[in-house]
Amino acid sequence: MSNNLLVVCEGTIPLTADRFAEVARRRWPGALVRQLRPPRASAVDVQVVGPAGIYRISYFRDRRSFSCDALWPGWGEVAAWLRSVVPDDGRLLVAVDAALTMHVTLTPGITAAEFETRMVSHDAPGWVEREPEVAALLGFA
Numbered sequence: 758m759s760n761n762l763l764v765v766c767e768g769t770i771p772l773t774a775d776r777f778a779e780v781a782r783r784r785w786p787g788a789l790v791r792q793l794r795p796p797r798a799s800a801v802d803v804q805v806v807g808p809a810g811i812y813r814i815s816y817f818r819d820r821r822s823f824s825c826d827a828l829w830p831g832w833g834e835v836a837a838w839l840r841s842v843v844p845d846d847g848r849l850l851v852a853v854d855a856a857l858t859m860h861v862t863l864t865p866g867i868t869a870a871e872f873e874t875r876m877v878s879h880d881a882p883g884w885v886e887r888e889p890e891v892a893a894l895l896g897f898a
Contacts, residue, residue: 761855762832764823764839764863767848767894774800777816780842799824807831814839824855833872840867851891860891 778790781803789804799815809831815824825835836852840863843850852872853860861867861875877884877891885892892898 833869
């Protein structure tokens with residue numbers, strides 16, 4: 758497992774950079790929220806100081822993914838929060854470590870505790886067959 762968490766969406770995330778910056782400021786009032794200009798890949802970077810340490814959440818300009826460099830204990834909280842701010846329009850939203858060794862499908866209402874219990878190891882036999890949509894989104898199929 759890597760240090761970086763990615764959250765990827767099937768298609769474009771229905772959330773503007775301005776709206777993401779707004780909800781991040783509300784969630785973490787003391788965070789440094791920066792809206793970036795091209796050629797940077799990320800549209801918004803949020804630097805958070807929290808129980809899991811100092812970490813950054815980035816929302817990418819293509820509006821298809823987020824990244825977070827928090828250490829493992831903070832992933833569930835960040836992933837659950839991201840799921841809560843992305844409007845539910847039926848699109849698949851998946852959290853995956855940058856090394857592609859595990860994933861969690863982020864269903865509406867998921868909690869930080871559920872994040873850990875729903876983790877799927879990519880070493881587990883048959884996961885690609887059981888979750889073909891996730892496998893395709895992550896480039897396994």
